[in-house]
Amino acid sequence: xxxxxxxxxxxxxxxxxxxxxxxxxxxxxxxxxxxxxxxxxxxxxxxxxxxxxxxxxxxxxxxxxxxxxxxxxxxxxxxxxxxxxxxxxxxxxxxxxxxxxxxxxxxxxxxxxx
Amino acid sequence: xxxxxxxxxxxxxxxxxxxxxxxxxxxxxxxxxxxxxxxxxxxxxxxxxxxxxxxxxxxxxxxxxxxxxxxxxxxxxxxxxxxxxxxxxxxxxxxxxxxxxxxxxxxxxxxxxxxx
Numbered sequence: 211x212x213x214x215x216x217x218x219x220x221x222x223x224x225x226x227x228x229x230x231x232x233x234x235x236x237x238x239x240x241x242x243x244x245x246x247x248x249x250x251x252x253x254x255x256x257x258x259x260x261x262x263x264x265x266x267x268x269x270x271x272x273x274x275x276x277x278x279x280x281x282x283x284x285x286x287x288x289x290x291x292x293x294x295x296x297x298x299x300x301x302x303x304x305x306x307x308x309x310x311x312x313x314x315x316x317x318x319x320x321x322x323x324x
Numbered sequence: 325x326x327x328x329x330x331x332x333x334x335x336x337x338x339x340x341x342x343x344x345x346x347x348x349x350x351x352x353x354x355x356x357x358x359x360x361x362x363x364x365x366x367x368x369x370x371x372x373x374x375x376x377x378x379x380x381x382x383x384x385x386x387x388x389x390x391x392x393x394x395x396x397x398x399x400x401x402x403x404x405x406x407x408x409x410x411x412x413x414x415x416x417x418x419x420x421x422x423x424x425x426x427x428x429x430x431x432x433x434x435x436x437x438x439x440x
């Protein structure tokens with residue numbers, strides 16, 4: 211079975227631009243979460259979606275938005291990019307919302323903002 | 325306040341030796357979950373092991389075991405018989421119940437280098 215997939219793998223943008231990152235969860239997984247990992251730090255939670263509804267949001271500005279589609283894939287959008295948005299963006303999926311449901315992560319999208 | 329603390333930024337361990345990675349956490353909830361993930365240089369986060377706050381026995385998964393000391397709020401990862409492929413960043417993470425079992429809160433990580 212395919213794992214979590216993300217596209218693109220790498221992306222270079224300039225300040226002020228916007229970016230859309232895409233994620234396809236493992237088949238059968240209805241929950242998708244997004245994390246930002248700045249170099250040298252642990253991942254920081256951005257959003258969680260379950261059954262196309264936003265279930266959680268981290269401490270990120272409104273420039274960050276996301277959505278989940280009927281097929282449970284998801285997009286993360288970032289507007290008005292800043293240099294500090296340069297990071298590895300990780301998508302994770304899980305089957306449900308039970309405590310023991312571990313999250314399976316994708317390979318990430320490495321965003322560089324110049 | 326930092327919810328997950330990993331005090332060891334980096335460690336060297338010899339092949340076939342065991343290594344313990346420290347993790348302490350801070351929560352006032354009774355119900356929570358603790359996770360360990362491995363992140364190789366490729367960037368993908370690989371799930372290793374899970375411990376629920378109500379689990380009385382320490383979790384084990386192959387060469388990985390979690391030393392769970394609830395009263396001390398400690399969840400150390402033990403890797404037995406280290407292999408060269410174990411070289412990676414290791415992250416401890418917690419999920420608290422009020423987050424609808426959603427977000428994971430990660431520590432800063434510990435870089436492990438396994439030497440021959």
